[in-house]
Amino acid sequence: xxxxxxxxxxxxAAGGLLLHPALPGGxxxxxxxxxxxxxxxxxxxxxAPAEIKLRSGEVVELRIRSLDTNHGFMIPEAGVNVVxxxxxxxxxxxxxxxQRKGAFEFLCSKPCGxxxxxxxxxxxxx
Ligand SMILES: [Cu+2]
Numbered sequence: 001x002x003x004x005x006x007x008x009x010x011x012x013a014a015g016g017l018l019l020h021p022a023l024p025g026g027x028x029x030x031x032x033x034x035x036x037x038x039x040x041x042x043x044x045x046x047x048a049p050a051e052i053k054l055r056s057g058e059v060v061e062l063r064i065r066s067l068d069t070n071h072g073f074m075i076p077e078a079g080v081n082v083v084x085x086x087x088x089x090x091x092x093x094x095x096x097x098x099q100r101k102g103a104f105e106f107l108c109s110k111p112c113g114x115x116x117x118x119x120x121x122x123x124x125x126x
Pocket of ligand 1: 071072108109110111112113116117119
């Protein structure tokens with residue numbers, strides 16, 4: 001149990017793990033850790049995967065890594081907006097609880113070139 005509790009800090013400052021307790025709803029339970037890590041790649045001008053399926057109630061860690069320049073990763077409905085550092089400078093991590101069913105759009109929030117507005121995808125909670 002001790003190892004489990006130490007696995008993930010609840011909140012780490014910018015550049016580390018950002019705890020996000022919603023899609024709207026409950027606070028994170030102490031000692032809870034994500035069931036899955038979902039790796040997302042950002043590159044001009046797409047996210048891969050562009051569709052992420054979660055089960056309702058599931059807690060996951062999203063790790064977004066850029067293959068080129070700085071990007072942003074925003075989930076408007078969940079109030080998430082983080083910088084995805086440029087290639088070789090680490091990743092952005094979000095602890096994410098799929099609190100309710102539905103489709104939630106994510107998009108690049110940092111202008112990155114001509115196809116910037118094409119950089120979008122969605123999280124589907126079933
Ligand atoms: Cu962009």
